[in-house]
Amino acid sequence: MREPKCLIDARAVVGEGPLWHPIEQVLYWIDIKNPHLYRFDPRTGEARAWPMPERIGCYAFRRDGSMLVALKSGFHRFEPATGALDPICDPEADLPGNRFNDGRVDRRGRFFAGTMDDEEERFTGSLWRLDPDGRVTRIREGLGIANGIGWSPDDRVMYFTDSMRRVIWAYDYDIDSGLPAGERVFVQLAEDDGFPDGLCVDAEGHVWTAVWGGWRVDRYAPDGRLVQSLRLPVPQPSACCLGGPGRTTLFVTSARIGIDAAILEKAPLAGGLFALEVGVAGQPEALFGG
Numbered sequence: 001m002r003e004p005k006c007l008i009d010a011r012a013v014v015g016e017g018p019l020w021h022p023i024e025q026v027l028y029w030i031d032i033k034n035p036h037l038y039r040f041d042p043r044t045g046e047a048r049a050w051p052m053p054e055r056i057g058c059y060a061f062r063r064d065g066s067m068l069v070a071l072k073s074g075f076h077r078f079e080p081a082t083g084a085l086d087p088i089c090d091p092e093a094d095l096p097g098n099r100f101n102d103g104r105v106d107r108r109g110r111f112f113a114g115t116m117d118d119e120e121e122r123f124t125g126s127l128w129r130l131d132p133d134g135r136v137t138r139i140r141e142g143l144g145i146a147n148g149i150g151w152s153p154d155d156r157v158m159y160f161t162d163s164m165r166r167v168i169w170a171y172d173y174d175i176d177s178g179l180p181a182g183e184r185v186f187v188q189l190a191e192d193d194g195f196p197d198g199l200c201v202d203a204e205g206h207v208w209t210a211v212w213g214g215w216r217v218d219r220y221a222p223d224g225r226l227v228q229s230l231r232l233p234v235p236q237p238s239a240c241c242l243g244g245p246g247r248t249t250l251f252v253t254s255a256r257i258g259i260d261a262a263i264l265e266k267a268p269l270a271g272g273l274f275a276l277e278v279g280v281a282g283q284p285e286a287l288f289g290g
Contacts, residue, residue: 005274037049072100151201
């Protein structure tokens with residue numbers, strides 16, 4: 001295993017949401033609070049950025065080359081070729097203090113995206129499911145910071161994070177109905193151990209989670225045992241995904257927000273985009289609409 005490499009010294013305010021595009025074979029990621037969507041090709045070093053009109057929490061790929069983005073004002077269709085945004089729906093129009101955070105698509109093409117109180121004080125967040133036919137369903141409410149989400153390779157387990165509670169839950173997942181059940185604690189971090197943030201699930205069914213405030217990414221076995229911790233040179237790793245050739249590169253975003261000058265001296269790459277070769281493959285990213 002190699003040491004983490006900083007691919008881009010992005011100085012992102014809140015870098016988040018790395019996803020490896022299964023067709024384009026490039027990496028996308030976002031900065032939530034300096035709202036941009038980014039595209040990076042590790043083979044060529046080519047980078048591109050699209051500014052967003054408001055805070056962007058997550059996004060998803062579509063087979064036709066367009067995307068879904070979850071902005072503060074709800075779900076939108078986004079055309080990278082033109083920069084056009086077309087609103088789909090805003091399921092929380094009655095909660096102006098909330099915004100979208102993390103999200104992901106299941107293997108039936110449904111987009112799950114969670115919300116949170118933008119001030120990070122109230123448990124007003126929910127987990128929403130946007131179906132390809134446009135239906136929107138609330139899956140879970142009473143959340144602090146709705147965060148990382150992913151599924152086991154056999155689609156029988158869904159993992160979902162509430163960072164404010166420092167917990168990753170596991171659920172029995174019904175892939176036919178798109179409904180989780182049987183909520184149980186998969187990982188609970190101690191108060192002095194950081195916050196579980198964005199996650200991904202590898203092809204062996206292990207869960208990787210970025211630990212905000214912990215300077216690391218952890219890997220957990222399906223039974224909840226911690227099997228690996230990877231140290232990073234930044235205090236606020238925010239999310240991770242597996243991609244690259246063979247999907248064995250762990251890409252990790254990080255954040256610069258709220259770090260004082262003394263810590264920044266020790267972590268000048270805070271807000272950067274990192275890559276590590278981990279020798280285990282990830283699952284292909286699912287596309288909205290199947």
